[in-house]
Amino acid sequence: MLKVESLTVRFGKLTALDNVSFALQGGEFLAVVGPNGSGKSTLLKCLLGLQRIDSGSISLLGHSPEDLPSSRIGYVPQVKTLDRSFPASSCELVVSGLRRRWPWRIPPAEHERAEAALRQVGIGHLSHRALSALSGGELQRVYLARALAREPEVLVLDEPATGIDATAEQDMYDILDRVNREMGVTIIMVTHDWLAARHHCSHALLLKNVLIASGPSLPALNDANMALAFGHAGHDHAHGHSHSHPHESGQPEQPDG
């Protein structure tokens, strides 16, 4: 489904990604984890065809990212980067994902399709709500609905927990778990939240400009690898909330330390 070989990206003298190789099977839930500046977002941009690569190759669903029809990908950006002042409703945002253009007007059939996508993420009642009136968690769900309305094969998320509260974060991960397991959608999620990655993702990719580890999330994010990436082992200092663990049922995950 995804094969990255010897990927190198440089910004002047800075090497953001150095000879990174990994592969991912369809239906997996991958977390791309690493500290700030480790090349996570650069990798995501490469996968989306937004970043020129210096060497290496990427094959996503059998295409290079530039040639991949965008209808096969659902993308959820960071909510904190969005322009909340833009005059639009949730429904319009979802329809923009279906059309891949901004809608001037929305016919009833398209409106119904957008509402169905919003119901799928539990916010069908917010269809006419202005984006400026949504909470961070609600806006994140609208973006999820927008991505899912395309019935994508791959869902790509950029730091989805940023800018939303703990409850909304848990709700979002519940939706992602359901989308991954019940709909079979492959998920690639960039996050600095290694705890969420351990609890929710089947696989992980640990970066610090070079590839430190890849594979099933628990061994990939073990203490030794975390120490290499972050300079310390993955202790749960900052997270007051808990994560359920759909990929390790019957084997509750205990954060290290």
Added chain:
Amino acid sequence: MDSMLAIFLRIVACGMLIGFSASYYGAFVVQRGMSFLGNGLAHAAFGGVALGILLGQEPLYVALPFTVLAALGINWLREHTKLAADSVIGLFFALSMALGIIFLSRVPTYSQDAMTYLFGSLLSVGVTELWISAALAVLTVATFPLWPRWAYSTFDRESARIDGQRIRREDYLLSVLIAVNVVVAAKLVGIVLLSAFLVIPAAAARLVSASFAMMTTLSVGIGVFSVAAGFAISYQADLPSGACVVLTQILLFALMFALNKGGIKWPREI
């Protein structure tokens, strides 16, 4: 010789056509946070006008390529540096004004044209200006199919790129069209008040619009009405045209602000 009524109608028609184009692009200018671009391009037009006067040519024909080049230069420099948009626009603003002042200093006689472009004049509205305004309005209508693309990249540039939009090319086109609008409107409204003319209708529309389609429609409505009304007041009361237009727009902005405070938005939010 034209009757007074014919002159009046020509002025109002010209105002409506220019108001239509400027306020349509104004919706994108305001929502993209590029309000200073109108100011920068208006002053770039001044440099072009001054060069036209110095060369003894019709200022409009020199200002047009001059301002379009400035618009392209602003976009290019933004792309190739890490400077903020207002810094780049400010640089071109200052460069154009400096060149304009030098060009005018080399003109041996006083030029009424320079004053016309600085403050606007309805006396300059002839049949040629009417045709140019009509051509501009037709050009604006021809860009309507681009509205969904420009609106999409206005909201979220990254998603627009992922969905295959060539946003760099589209940005250049939008800037060039805004530059053409600025030059055509400069003679009637005046460079000094031109950026308000581009921004106020859209800003007023934003206050009561719950969708970008409604914001664009209302902006055009406010733009057409205020320019026509402003020109009519200017003609009847013998007051400067640009000032009359801007004051009419400010009145409409105040009305929209009152509606906004009254909780009124279209389409209705739930």
